[in-house]
Amino acid sequence: MIEKFDAVTQDTLLNLEKTQRNFWNISRQTAEFLHNTIINEGFISGIEVGTSNGYSGVWLGKAFKSNNGKMRTIEFYEKRYSIAQANFEKCGVADIITICPGEAIKVLEYLPEDLKFDFAFVDANKRESVDYFRLIHPHLKPGGIYTCDNVLSHKEKVQTYIDAISRHPDYIHTVLDLPAGLSYARKIR
Numbered sequence: 459m460i461e462k463f464d465a466v467t468q469d470t471l472l473n474l475e476k477t478q479r480n481f482w483n484i485s486r487q488t489a490e491f492l493h494n495t496i497i498n499e500g501f502i503s504g505i506e507v508g509t510s511n512g513y514s515g516v517w518l519g520k521a522f523k524s525n526n527g528k529m530r531t532i533e534f535y536e537k538r539y540s541i542a543q544a545n546f547e548k549c550g551v552a553d554i555i556t557i558c559p560g561e562a563i564k565v566l567e568y569l570p571e572d573l574k575f576d577f578a579f580v581d582a583n584k585r586e587s588v589d590y591f592r593l594i595h596p597h598l599k600p601g602g603i604y605t606c607d608n609v610l611s612h613k614e615k616v617q618t619y620i621d622a623i624s625r626h627p628d629y630i631h632t633v634l635d636l637p638a639g640l641s642y643a644r645k646i647r
């Protein structure tokens with residue numbers, strides 16, 4: 459499915475996959491799944507926590523762009539978000555992706571109250587996953603999707619998050635058997 463992108467984007471993504479371990483990027487399978495979810499659901503506003511060099515951001519950004527949407531992505535490591543910015547420019551998604559530099563919890567705490575997302579993808583400090591969920595929850599629209607990577611590979615670190623979202627009456631939650639394990643939940647009200 460990478461073939462549906464323009465040559466520069468394909469080339470950029472293939473190159474990024476060569477250094478996947480150095481930048482902790484998600485798997486291609488997970489990226490394709492998230493991309494297709496955004497397109498199929500017609501989502502137009504998203505938030506990502508954990509930009510790194512922008513591999514997942516390019517996939518998400520391409521999906522939001524084809525829906526005429528936009529997204530924000532949070533990263534505290536300047537070296538990584540500068541590389542991400544360059545990759546977003548190369549792949550033609552810099553116009554719809556805003557990088558929010560800083561400590562994820564602080565950035566999320568300062569989001570304007572009326573800012574709403576229909577999609578969230580979390581992939582940063584695993585132990586803080588429960589805090590990201592608590593802070594993003596008021597900004598997620600009913601009908602929206604909340605996702606978090608590494609819930610099988612980092613089971614112990616994300617347990618408090620898994621407990622919180624599984625017990626939350628506003629979410630229907632499941633864990634998808636994608637590489638690393640993807641937590642996937644629909645906000646129903």
Ligand SMILES: C[S@@+](CC[C@H](N)C(=O)[O-])C[C@H]1O[C@@H](n2cnc3c(N)ncnc32)[C@H](O)[C@@H]1O
Pocket residue numbers: 481482483484507508509510511512513514515532533534535538560561562563581582583586
């Ligand atoms: C697993 S990598 C993200 C990979 C990216 N989603 C991808 O697939 O291309 C996690 C990133 O989150 C960043 N990060 C970790 N803790 C953070 C925090 N508390 N605030 C902001 N960024 C954080 C790290 O610097 C790292 O680049």
